[in-house]
Amino acid sequence: MTTTAEAITRTIPVARPCVGPEEEAALCDVLRSGWLTQGPRVAEFESRFAEYVGAEHAVAVASCTTALHLALLACGVRPGDEVICPSLSFIATANSIVHAGATPVFVDIEPGTYNLDPARIEEAITLQTRAILAVHQLGLPAALDPILAIAARHGLPVIEDAACAVGAEYFGKRIGAPHGALACFSFHPRKILTTGEGGMMTTRDADVAARLRRLRQHAMSVPDTARHVASQVVFETYDEVGYNYRMTDLQAAVGLVQLRRLDGFLAHRRYLAARYSERLSKLPWLVPPTEPAGHKHNFQSYVVRLKAGARGALIGRDALMQALLDRGVATRRGVMAIHREVPYRNASGPDHADWEQRLPQTAAAADQTIILPLFHQMTEEEQDYVVDSIQNIGQDIGAGARR
Numbered sequence: 001m002t003t004t005a006e007a008i009t010r011t012i013p014v015a016r017p018c019v020g021p022e023e024e025a026a027l028c029d030v031l032r033s034g035w036l037t038q039g040p041r042v043a044e045f046e047s048r049f050a051e052y053v054g055a056e057h058a059v060a061v062a063s064c065t066t067a068l069h070l071a072l073l074a075c076g077v078r079p080g081d082e083v084i085c086p087s088l089s090f091i092a093t094a095n096s097i098v099h100a101g102a103t104p105v106f107v108d109i110e111p112g113t114y115n116l117d118p119a120r121i122e123e124a125i126t127l128q129t130r131a132i133l134a135v136h137q138l139g140l141p142a143a144l145d146p147i148l149a150i151a152a153r154h155g156l157p158v159i160e161d162a163a164c165a166v167g168a169e170y171f172g173k174r175i176g177a178p179h180g181a182l183a184c185f186s187f188h189p190r191k192i193l194t195t196g197e198g199g200m201m202t203t204r205d206a207d208v209a210a211r212l213r214r215l216r217q218h219a220m221s222v223p224d225t226a227r228h229v230a231s232q233v234v235f236e237t238y239d240e241v242g243y244n245y246r247m248t249d250l251q252a253a254v255g256l257v258q259l260r261r262l263d264g265f266l267a268h269r270r271y272l273a274a275r276y277s278e279r280l281s282k283l284p285w286l287v288p289p290t291e292p293a294g295h296k297h298n299f300q301s302y303v304v305r306l307k308a309g310a311r312g313a314l315i316g317r318d319a320l321m322q323a324l325l326d327r328g329v330a331t332r333r334g335v336m337a338i339h340r341e342v343p344y345r346n347a348s349g350p351d352h353a354d355w356e357q358r359l360p361q362t363a364a365a366a367d368q369t370i371i372l373p374l375f376h377q378m379t380e381e382e383q384d385y386v387v388d389s390i391q392n393i394g395q396d397i398g399a400g401a402r403r
């Protein structure tokens with residue numbers, strides 16, 4: 001058992017970005033260069049990123065939310081359209097659909113992978129369906145082959161919300177290599193590769209990439225970088241309503257360093273995740289994450305599920321999180337269910353009670369899962385402390401139940 005003093009003095013965070021002197025130096029270089037916003041660093045980050053994931057084109061933006069918005073626009077999603085997506089995701093997945101003027105239509109997940117259940121997609125397709133937005137939740141690739149087959153049968157583009165999935169692989173190919181029409185990544189500090197805030201879209205289609213480059217920068221026909229180096233006076237035009245969704249060169253410079261370190265981050269996360277699973281699988285009341293054949297997880301998050309009705313699980317998810325926090329271990333609930341939030345409860349679809357009925361696996365996963373601490377600098381000793389704390393809490397509850 002832990003002493004109270006220890007519990008009070010230590011805190012193990014759920015996540016922590018890994019940035020150091022190399023990122024600091026890269027930032028100083030940009031500050032001294034005279035070009036701060038989208039410029040040469042962004043261009044270099046895009047080409048390195050495209051190379052890394054195996055895509056023809058990569059287009060950087062301010063966040064994954066803005067990436068998803070532009071991806072939907074580039075796929076022709078317009079007001080009145082419907083887009084299929086999971087409810088078990090971060091709210092930005094559905095918000096991006098609303099930003100494009102369309103309506104999210106939620107489809108349930110597979111209980112083991114927390115990703116879209118391909119068997120439930122077809123029944124949600126209507127004449128208004130314009131695209132499928134598949135999420136690689138927590139860094140585990142969704143069942144892309146069956147999803148792409150359904151999409152092809154119905155002539156629908158697949159957009160991948162790969163916010164968490166940098167470095168994850170689907171049958172030997174990295175996410176972001178052309179699977180769907182477009183993949184969108186996040187570089188928020190909760191993700192594995194961070195630029196503070198930032199996002200990236202990848203695609204095989206040169207015309208789509210060119211349109212995305214215009215849209216992110218006010219739909220400007222000649223970018224400022226080109227005008228800056230032109231020997232003749234050039235005037236740009238604006239042929240549609242665009243956005244300011246640019247990434248800055250400051251962010252891209254950090255991203256270039258993080259990309260060089262990425263394989264190291266990934267290897268260590270997979271090592272720590274395997275170590276968690278080995279120890280936690282001994283607890284009959286917890287379900288560690290699964291990795292179906294051909295799906296390679298990057299473990300952006302390590303999520304466990306409380307087995308409903310099992311003795312240790314008697315404590316309940318929220319009480320377990322509190323008991324861990326009392327011992328200095330920060331956790332988060334697993335992925336949220338978007339349909340439970342105010343803007344989506346009744347929004348032009350079935351009402352909240354209907355969604356709860358239609359999405360039983362989503363509701364169960366949202367209630368029963370916990371994200372445990374996992375970050376690059378985490379020590380084995382810290383990890384053991386987390387596992388021991390869970391074990392001790394479970395034993396206390398078990399003893400209480402027997403009394």
Ligand SMILES: *Cc1c(COP(=O)(O)O)cnc(C)c1O
Nearest residue numbers: 063064065090092093163186188
């Ligand atoms: C983090 C996340 C987003 C949002 O990414 P931002 O870069 O913060 O906009 C979208 N979808 C999923 C699944 C996420 O995890």
